Amino acid sequence: MSASPLKCCINPSILSADFANLEAELARISNADAAHVDVMDNRFVPNLTIGLPVVERLQKVSPVPLDAHLMISEVDRWAPQFADAGLASVTFHVEASDAPVKLARELRARGSKAGMALRPATPVEPYLDMLAELDMLLIMTVEPGFGGQAFLDVTLPKIRRARAAIDGSGVDVAIQVDGGVTEETIVRAAEAGANIFVAGSSVYGKPSPADAIESLRANAHLVFAKNSAPQPV
Numbered sequence: 001m002s003a004s005p006l007k008c009c010i011n012p013s014i015l016s017a018d019f020a021n022l023e024a025e026l027a028r029i030s031n032a033d034a035a036h037v038d039v040m041d042n043r044f045v046p047n048l049t050i051g052l053p054v055v056e057r058l059q060k061v062s063p064v065p066l067d068a069h070l071m072i073s074e075v076d077r078w079a080p081q082f083a084d085a086g087l088a089s090v091t092f093h094v095e096a097s098d099a100p101v102k103l104a105r106e107l108r109a110r111g112s113k114a115g116m117a118l119r120p121a122t123p124v125e126p127y128l129d130m131l132a133e134l135d136m137l138l139i140m141t142v143e144p145g146f147g148g149q150a151f152l153d154v155t156l157p158k159i160r161r162a163r164a165a166i167d168g169s170g171v172d173v174a175i176q177v178d179g180g181v182t183e184e185t186i187v188r189a190a191e192a193g194a195n196i197f198v199a200g201s202s203v204y205g206k207p208s209p210a211d212a213i214e215s216l217r218a219n220a221h222l223v224f225a226k227n228s229a230p231q232p233v
């Protein structure tokens, strides 16, 4: 259990939104904690989405903070420019970074929270000593690249180990999960120790994205309430 209560955040991914109406799509999730923006370059992942000019515009019109997830190569060069755009948080993949400590420091120096992402098969252990450099660890729960994939339960032990390491070292690092998060899988991810939940198709695929956010939040809160309840002696 965490020493301080974990803040539960629901961050819908606009990857599943209507790309022809992104301003209106952001307005439909104004009860979210942040909007998750997936940037893909068709090199780090086999898919292509939006780049810096579009994200800069989204930052200006969004009713909620933006949480960028950069699935791009040469991320050491690009990520600081997303921080300069005023994004609340910028997450890079450690597999794409030549100097992750330097990059995390640069993001913070430019006023963004620093997030570092791990693909499902990337272990967390080599990075435990740099947790204090981060505000958020993103543990991918699908292979990055596409929305609508099934949650990989094989990632749950890594989430548990990361949570134990964070709590054990007393650093304040959020654990974000991204991919296949539904009303059902959010419970398993929260029980394992995640506290920021990205959901694309299970928010924008519903008739009311705002209601879908509240359903996801309610399920995560049930787990958080159970974990903070006094334990029997």
Ligand code: DX5
Pocket (backbone or CB within 6 Å): 013, 014, 015, 016, 036, 038, 069, 142, 143, 144, 145, 146, 147, 148, 149, 178, 179, 180, 181, 198, 199, 200, 201, 202
């Ligand atoms: C996948 C992206 C996700 C994606 C999740 O590479 O990083 O953010 O939008 O979509 P769902 O929630 O549909 O799995």
Ligand code: ZN
Pocket (backbone or CB within 6 Å): 013, 036, 037, 038, 069, 178, 198
């Ligand atoms: Zn993402």
